Amino acid sequence: MSDTILEDIFIKRSQQKKKTSPLNFKERLFVLTQEKISYYEYDVEKRKKKCLKGTVDVDKIKCVETVFPEQSAPIERQFPFQIIYDEGPLYIFAKSDEIRKRWIHKLKQVVQFNKDLAQKYHPSFWMEGMWQCCMQEVKQAMGCQVLDTKNRGFFSNASRRKSRKPLPPTPQEETSPQSFPPQPPLQPRTSSCKGFAVTAEYDFAPMSNQELELQKGEEYTVLEMSETNWWRARDKYGKEGYIPSNYVTKAGNGLETYDWYCKNMNRSQAENLLKLENKDGGFLVRDSSKAGKYTVSVFTRIGGETVGSCKHYNICIKPQGLFYLAEKHSFNSIPELIHYHQHNSAGMVSRLKYVVSNKAKNAPSTAGLGYGVWEIDPRHLTFIKELGNGQFGVVKYGRWQKHHDVAIKMIKEGSMSEDDFIAEAKVMMKLRHENLVQLYGVCTKQRPIYIVTEFLPKGCLLDYLRDSHKKPTSIQLLEMCKDVSEGMAYLESQRYIHRDLAARNCLVDSNGTIKVTDFGLSRYVLDDEYTSSAGSKFPVRWAPPEVLLYSKFSSKSDIWAFGVLMWEVYTLGKTPYELLNNTDIAQKVPAGLRLYRPQLANDRIYGIMTICWYEKPEERPTFQDLVTTVEDLLYELQ
Numbered sequence: 001m002s003d004t005i006l007e008d009i010f011i012k013r014s015q016q017k018k019k020t021s022p023l024n025f026k027e028r029l030f031v032l033t034q035e036k037i038s039y040y041e042y043d044v045e046k047r048k049k050k051c052l053k054g055t056v057d058v059d060k061i062k063c064v065e066t067v068f069p070e071q072s073a074p075i076e077r078q079f080p081f082q083i084i085y086d087e088g089p090l091y092i093f094a095k096s097d098e099i100r101k102r103w104i105h106k107l108k109q110v111v112q113f114n115k116d117l118a119q120k121y122h123p124s125f126w127m128e129g130m131w132q133c134c135m136q137e138v139k140q141a142m143g144c145q146v147l148d149t150k151n152r153g154f155f156s157n158a159s160r161r162k163s164r165k166p167l168p169p170t171p172q173e174e175t176s177p178q179s180f181p182p183q184p185p186l187q188p189r190t191s192s193c194k195g196f197a198v199t200a201e202y203d204f205a206p207m208s209n210q211e212l213e214l215q216k217g218e219e220y221t222v223l224e225m226s227e228t229n230w231w232r233a234r235d236k237y238g239k240e241g242y243i244p245s246n247y248v249t250k251a252g253n254g255l256e257t258y259d260w261y262c263k264n265m266n267r268s269q270a271e272n273l274l275k276l277e278n279k280d281g282g283f284l285v286r287d288s289s290k291a292g293k294y295t296v297s298v299f300t301r302i303g304g305e306t307v308g309s310c311k312h313y314n315i316c317i318k319p320q321g322l323f324y325l326a327e328k329h330s331f332n333s334i335p336e337l338i339h340y341h342q343h344n345s346a347g348m349v350s351r352l353k354y355v356v357s358n359k360a361k362n363a364p365s366t367a368g369l370g371y372g373v374w375e376i377d378p379r380h381l382t383f384i385k386e387l388g389n390g391q392f393g394v395v396k397y398g399r400w401q402k403h404h405d406v407a408i409k410m411i412k413e414g415s416m417s418e419d420d421f422i423a424e425a426k427v428m429m430k431l432r433h434e435n436l437v438q439l440y441g442v443c444t445k446q447r448p449i450y451i452v453t454e455f456l457p458k459g460c461l462l463d464y465l466r467d468s469h470k471k472p473t474s475i476q477l478l479e480m481c482k483d484v485s486e487g488m489a490y491l492e493s494q495r496y497i498h499r500d501l502a503a504r505n506c507l508v509d510s511n512g513t514i515k516v517t518d519f520g521l522s523r524y525v526l527d528d529e530y531t532s533s534a535g536s537k538f539p540v541r542w543a544p545p546e547v548l549l550y551s552k553f554s555s556k557s558d559i560w561a562f563g564v565l566m567w568e569v570y571t572l573g574k575t576p577y578e579l580l581n582n583t584d585i586a587q588k589v590p591a592g593l594r595l596y597r598p599q600l601a602n603d604r605i606y607g608i609m610t611i612c613w614y615e616k617p618e619e620r621p622t623f624q625d626l627v628t629t630v631e632d633l634l635y636e637l638q
């Protein structure tokens with residue numbers, strides 16, 4: 001028998017195998033091992049498991065995700081999650097969001113190599129013969145929502161590979177650089193559903209009368225989720241419209257509604273923000289670099305010194321599920337823990353005196369400038385300054401409708417295969433991730449056509465690295481790699497190949513976050529020097545042997561390029577194979593030449609680069625593997 005990984009008492013919903021059978025909810029002891037989930041009747045008094053009630057084989061699991069709680073769910077059923085396996089959904093209710101997160105995280109780790117992992121899921125329950133989210137009446141109907149990468153533990157939370165099992169073949173390999181990548185599966189057409197409650201995490205001002213205004217902290221009812229990025233919702237006055245799905249969170253759950261919680265903030269960003277506020281006892285709680293864990297960052301000026309410093313404390317969890325910073329003081333939830341330490345330092349450098357939050361300032365970008373908007377009226381654009389000159393011509397900084405910052409690529413005539421690009425733009429617009437530069441829309445009714453994207457004030461990563469005043473710390477360098485790997489892991493999950501990943505195609509946001517740009521664009525370049533692997537502008541220095549020899553692009557060729565990008569990061573922007581010309585590189589790399597270890601990279605960092613440069617594409621890691629490896633390394637550095 002294999003070892004127990006997790007054990008907890010949950011409420012289990014009966015599986016309603018017949019449409020008419022009544023639902024019931026029973027307390028069961030759940031035990032997870034590497035092979036199965038077993039659930040038992042449990043004797044609370046004797047604290048003993050009684051008889052085995054059922055099992056689910058781990059290798060049959062297709063998806064593990066949270067579920068929105070039922071409307072007016074009782075208190076003990078606020079934290080449901082679902083395990084989808086060959087017999088359908090198994091619904092389990094955890095006692096807290098944290099326990100639920102721990103199970104989901106672990107489960108995703110153990111199922112990460114399963115064959116039939118789903119790309120989509122149903123965010124609401126199967127009930128009364130119907131999926132409550134999309135009203136489909138077939139239990140086997142494909143999910144109506146694409147798994148969010150942040151939650152997509154199959155990838156982002158995947159544990160580091162312990163033994164080098166052969167990786168599954170990549171489905172996205174292509175031989176022609178000009179062919180289209182497979183498109184994400186079509187979303188089912190859905191009617192409106194009963195709705196569930198969400199809370200706005202950010203203010204959102206409608207761009208047209210199609211959208212609904214959001215006010216931070218207010219509750220809204222989601223009516224329809226047939227589009228991943230724009231949901232139809234109703235406010236408390238009964239007004240309806242579309243809202244950006246990344247601006248809201250499940251009502252009453254999680255930490256998102258607390259001002260001190262800064263989701264997606266890394267260590268360096270937390271330090272910058274705390275230093276900017278410069279208050280002794282200023283603090284925030286952020287996601288730790290390890291998925292599913294949290295860190296408290298505190299700023300202090302001990303003894304009133306002028307230059308303060310930041311301390312980072314990982315929130316630990318006891319086997320019973322209690323949270324603590326100081327082992328003597330443990331709590332059922334993170335908010336209770338924070339509340340305690342707001343009044344007691346209990347071993348920390350300071351008690352938590354001031355909440356430091358950047359939520360209001362940094363609302364994330366939306367997928368497009370409004371629901372269904374992708375053709376932008378050029379009269380709504382104002383041009384402010386030139387940012388640079390690229391393959392397609394001039395790039396300018398400007399505003400859309402006077403107050404939204406945007407970058408505008410003005411496509412030089414004859415430089416792009418425009419019709420093909422315009423057809424693809426609709427697909428590209430649906431790609432949304434905090435480490436990808438968002439495509440907002442296009443102006444195609446005039447020449448030159450414009451591509452309008454999110455604007456990143458600190459410009460291109462390569463220039464940023466080369467700026468000798470910056471002197472990034474080793475943590476910052478690794479955080480840059482983590483940002484890029486997360487954006488790329490999302491593209492990989494969408495089966496989208498970048499084809500031109502390099503530091504010059506990454507941009508830096510005002511808070512130092514790195515975002516990947518120009519994904520897939522190289523397919524529309526009309527310039528043989530750029531598109532042919534023998535051309536002078538072809539990114540030979542970022543290309544693996546199979547691209548140099550057979551133009552075979554895949555997510556695995558992106559992985560190779562990522563290794564080179566890491567090398568650029570750790571050399572602060574050196575040119576790879578500096579002393580060689582393209583022809584030499586195209587000969588020597590297939591023969592085994594690799595980049596040397598940069599001085600700033602230790603053996604473990606260089607180890608990551610070198611596995612990206614394995615000759616055989618199938619032996620290279622996935623981006624999801626890389627995210628986990630980089631997360632683990634960062635966690636050790638905290």
Ligand code: ADP
Pocket residue numbers: 387388389390391392393395407409437453454455456457458459460504507518
């Ligand atoms: P292309 O991809 O067409 O060759 P680039 O994307 O490299 O052109 O753009 C040229 C320069 O413009 C970049 O080096 C960068 O400094 C700047 N730039 C491009 N897009 C943005 C953006 N979204 N935000 C800020 N600066 C940008």
Ligand code: MG
Pocket residue numbers: 390504505518
């Ligand atoms: Mg570019």
